[in-house]
Amino acid sequence: MRYWLFKSEPDKWSWDAQVAKGDAGEEWDGIRNYQARNNMREMKIGDRGFFYHSNAGKDIVGIVEVCALSHPDSTTDDERWDCVDIKTVRSFVKPVTLAQIKENPELEGISLVRQSRLSVAPITADEWKIICKMGATEP
């Protein structure tokens, strides 16, 4: 199993909206970036991801699970763009802020900081454990 990070502006698609979808899950649509799309194509059912609020919030607020493999993005006719579906697993007990992540020397290589504009990024197993611990949340 691999780990990922999904970024969303809470004004457009918030964690609350994701939680409201429950087990039905939701298409992670609207991605128009090749690297992010390629990451989604590599995902498998059951892969886990962090849900990060960019702009407003700037914190990791929850854990999601991939529940549908990459398929055409229903919000465009352009066949270049695919996306996966994700469903809520659990909310973070304590959201982990970008500032906390930057302060932790163990996380200095994290994709969230190194490639801040990439909206779907890989997370290492170590990073996964560390961030869950910082959030007082079960991995």
Place this chain on the structure above:
DNA sequence: GCCAACGTTGGC
């Protein structure tokens, strides 16, 4: 609101 980083586009 500004600006840095970076991806995309299009002329040559």
Place this chain on the structure above:
DNA sequence: GCCAACGTTGGC
């Protein structure tokens, strides 16, 4: 295939 121009993202 290079590179300038432009658009977007996201932190501050």
